Amino acid sequence: MFFRTYILFIFCIFVQFYPQVEATEVNISTSIEPELSAAFQARTAWLEDRKVIKGNSSSPQFINQLILSDSPYLLSHSLQPVDWIEWEPEFESGFQSNGQLIFISIGYSTCHWCHVMAEESFADREIAEHLNSSYINIKVDREQWPLVDERFKSALELLKGEAGWPLNVILTPEGQVIWIDSYLSKAKFSKVIRGLANRWHNKPEAIKSLAARIDKKLKAELGIGNEQSMGKTLSKSEWRALLPKMHQNIHNSLIAEQGSSGPRFFRAYWALGLLDEYLRSGDKKLLMTVESHLDIILLSPVYDMVEGGFHRYAVDGDWQVPHFEKMLYTQANMIRVLAKAYGLTGKGHYSIAMEQTSDWVETWLKNDFGYSSAVSALSEGEEGKYYLRAADTGSQEVGEQLVSIDNLTRDWRDSKTFQQLNESRANRIKPLIDEKVIVSWNSLYAVSLLEAYEVTQEKKFLDRANLLLDSLWLNARKDNQLNRILFHGRASIPAQMEDYAWFATALLKLSFYQAWADEEFENVTKEKALKKNIEKSIETATQRAVWLLDRLGNKVEGGKGDKLTNLTLDGELPSTYAAAFGAITNGRQMIGKREYKVWLNRLTRFFNPKPQSIISQYSFVTLMADKVKKVNVNQAVFAKGHGKVTLEQKQGKLSLLFDMEPGWHVNANPASSEKYIATQVSMADLGDVEVKGESFKVNYPEATHKKLGFNDESLALYEGIFEIELRDIVDNSSPQKVNIRIQACSDSLCLLPEDIFFFQ
Incomplete structure (x- = not known):
């Protein structure tokens, strides 16, 4: 009913007011600011190569603010007669439009219909005259501002049933939606912008009333409310009960597609x-x-x-x-x-x-x-x-x-x-x-x-990742x-939550292949190092990940619950919510800072899974499934990041290669005493039916014997790099799990025992 009312209202605007609108004579200024002219000269070769400049013209008639942007998509609109500006973070708190309506057009460089509409409408002087006289015109590259895109894409899906690009929206000066659509022909688009401008000029209260109704609908349907309405946190047992059905729903959906x-x-x-x-x-x-x-x-x-x-x-x-x-x-x-x-x-x-x-x-x-x-x-x-x-x-x-x-x-x-x-x-x-x-x-x-690299051991994959992450760290941080x-080479646009999350995730993965950090760094907190501008202290992947996670956590901590829950939907990329949760989960497993648990609890609190929306929230569901029961394929981190283990298959045997951080160890097998938990390796099928010991043999390495500060007796330990082999595996034709029971200790404390599962 709401949508039919909305369409009827817009239709009435056009029927009643469009025929009465006379063409407004507005002269587009052809004077070009020196800053824009200089930017054009600097980018002339690029614009020619991209066919933005047509012919041999070195003196375009129009240059708008988009010539200063760092987006090929926006630059392709920089010589249009529309007085475009690009999105700024300040727009989140208001547009300061002096009472003018706001027109926002969102697209991306490889979008076919974006370029069609650009040629038909935005390059047209008559269209530009109407836009420039009645609107503040903002062009958005959706790849630069994914959250801005997501906000209006969700609104378009709700109001029209589907979304696509270019995504065009008209807002009141206060930022409320009054019209939204995707591609329109020049004739239809002209009718929209002229009709709404005329209506705003003559009867602004009617437009404001429409905007208020749309805003109420969007807030209700998109779950924008207060934090108390976000639902309760599911317990681990509740997640365990829900997960099989969720996975089955996804499986059925994939088959149906x-x-x-x-x-x-x-x-x-x-x-x-x-x-x-x-x-x-x-x-x-x-x-x-x-x-x-x-x-x-x-x-x-x-x-x-x-x-x-x-x-x-x-x-x-x-x-x-x-x-x-x-x-x-x-x-x-x-x-x-x-x-x-x-x-x-x-x-x-x-x-x-x-x-x-x-x-x-x-x-x-x-x-x-x-x-x-x-x-x-x-x-x-x-x-x-x-x-x-x-x-x-x-x-x-x-x-x-x-x-x-x-x-x-x-x-x-x-x-x-x-x-x-x-x-x-x-x-x-x-x-x-x-x-x-x-x-x-x-x-x-x-x-x-x-x-x-993890599954192939092809070094070129590791080298490419290493070079890439180094380049991002050196060039994207300013x-x-x-x-x-x-x-x-120019860095721009403040990083979004997804940038911090995926960058940290990648660095934590890379850290698995790096040597342990110097003890000296561990004795100097990250913030103290930064205050002294000791940038060289941030050298390892783990240290860089800490820097990123701290800033990601600040965004999670400072974000309002309703805004966080609006980040839970997957698209062609996993949701920002899932990316943040995954990064912080990895950080907690590998670094163990107390704040990480607080941030994870906050994210878990605001996620309220609903069966009807689980298909579009599955990336987060998979992370919760991993939290309930984690199974590794080739490698795992344990002991809160103080130990690493890799599973390798070698000619009829399985090899577990361990690498303990200096100062950490696990108990040998056999352990020095029954009161200590020995490192134990067993096998089971995927249904958790244990494979009997006669089906394989475990070769444990020789123990290192030493006394530690908390005990006067000599203890049998494994430390540093050591290997446990599984030999004479009778039936290797069906999938099996390798289970490792292990307890890690330092010279001053012991962590709780943990289980590591490998698939092979």
Whole structure:
């Protein structure tokens, strides 16, 4: 009823007022400020290369404030007659528009309809005259300001049933929505902006009344309220009871989508969560469903078997018509899924696709400061033209399968067809690349590289992640603050929660492969070092992660509950809420600062899972499942970050390689006394049925004997680097878990015993 009333009201505006509106004569100023002119001169070569400057004009008629931006998308609008400004953080607290309406247009560089509307409407002088005379005009790159985009995308979905880009919204001077839509033709858009401007001029109270009704609807439906309405925190036992049904709902949804009409998305976080649940439950249908989903994608044109990399999604239900953009985050998401699938199955085609995708990112997206965000779908003005064969060849490259489902394990890169297709692209005009480096996307990509390294031990993955994270740390941090964007070496846009979260997560993963930090740093607190500007103290991945987590925690601590809960929905990326929760959870496991528990409790408190919304909140659900029961594939951290262990398979045996931080140890097997908990290794199937001892043998290393400060007797210990071997494993054909029971101590205290589970 609300939506029908809203549409009827807007319709009445147009019917009653639009015919009476006469064209307003407004002269667009062609005088250009010196600052804008200088910025244009500095970026002329780039603008020419991107075809923003058409012809040989070196003196454009219009230059707006977007010429100063660090976004290729915004720069493409910088020579339009609209007096655009870009989004500023200050707009969160008000627009200071002097009573004018606010027009916001949100898009991104690889958005086809964004560029269509730009050509049709925003480059048009008549449209510009109406916008400039009646509105404050704000252009937003959704990739720079994801939370701004999410806010208005949610409003558009609620009011119209679906959302897309360009996302256009008109607000009152106070920031309340009065109209929102996506692409409109020039004629329809002109009618909207003229009709609403006229209505605002003649009857502002009617517009304010409409805005108040819409605002009330949005707050009610989007859960914007006070913290007391957020619901109660679920206990661990309540989560344990809910989780199986949640996983089953996702599994059923993934199967249902396989028969849908499209569009089709990769659902990377569904796949990752279901693979993890397979490890916990042993339910093989979860693994089989994910494998089927992956294999269909790899055999489809949505995966570029010629050069590597995944297109953004499929337009149809059969994965045969790609939407040809290639996004960095898509590659990161899919590398993570492929790494997990390869780690569980050992199937070579997952490893091949993972390596080919990373190599494509390295070839196409790598720049001097990180990895560019995206490749356009367009080449020579046509979507997908770069990926299609010429019509006179009699066939299309896209859709042509290099391998079949029966022979997917063959390395298609060795085939003659592959070589021919690769060579045929060499002379084609490549799509444009959005060169901006986004910290969160790059950090997510680093996570994917480290997960690829974990299951393959291919050093190039580790090296790429190391170089990338170093570059982000050195270039995105300025004046002791983290920025979100790097564009041609310039850092801009304050970092968002997701930037801190994914950057910290990546660094904590990297720390697994670094030597333990110097004791000297542990004796000097992080804040004390920063106050003295001892930047060189922040050298290890763990130390850098602490810096990031402290700032992430401040945002969690200072964020209002209603605003935090609005960050729980997944999109093509996992929710900001889940990213923050995951980063702080990792920090607590590996660093153990007390504040981390407080921040986690706050995030848990404000998450109230509902069955109808669980599909769009699954990334957080998977983290809670991991908290209830964590199963590792190849490596684990224990003892609050003071110990590391890696599982390796070597010619008929399993090897557990331990690395204890100096000053920490575990009890040997056998222990010095029955009162101490010996390190114990056992095996079980995925249903937790224990594998009998005669089915395998455990070789424990020789103990180190020493006296510690809290005990006069000599103790049998394992410390430093040591190895436990499992030999003569009788049946290795079915999946099994390796269980490690362990208790870690320092010279002054002992932690509680803990269990580590490995899948093999």
